[in-house]
Amino acid sequence: MCASTKILLKLTQEMIDEIQRLMEHTKKDGSMNWVDGEDIEISLAGTFAADRFIVINNRSKKPWQPSINSTHHPDHDPKVTEDFYKQWPHLKK
Numbered sequence: 001m002c003a004s005t006k007i008l009l010k011l012t013q014e015m016i017d018e019i020q021r022l023m024e025h026t027k028k029d030g031s032m033n034w035v036d037g038e039d040i041e042i043s044l045a046g047t048f049a050a051d052r053f054i055v056i057n058n059r060s061k062k063p064w065q066p067s068i069n070s071t072h073h074p075d076h077d078p079k080v081t082e083d084f085y086k087q088w089p090h091l092k093k
Helices: 013-022 078-087
Strands: 040-045 053-058
Antiparallel strands (some): 040 053
């Protein structure tokens, strides 16, 4: 009979501290993006067996508000995008 050993990844305090440091970024206006006490959801994602991504979704910031530059924004003006790519055609996909 063959025995197998399962090795589970444990988050070390060093890894947790690094995640915490990365979460301490600010928006362009200098305000904090992530604030203690917000409603967050933590998930695990990945495409391949060896790839895993920790997804931290801030439910307090829902519903998502699109940027004025997004085609999902109700005030989006496609003419602005058209003019931009006329000036910078090498950036067009």
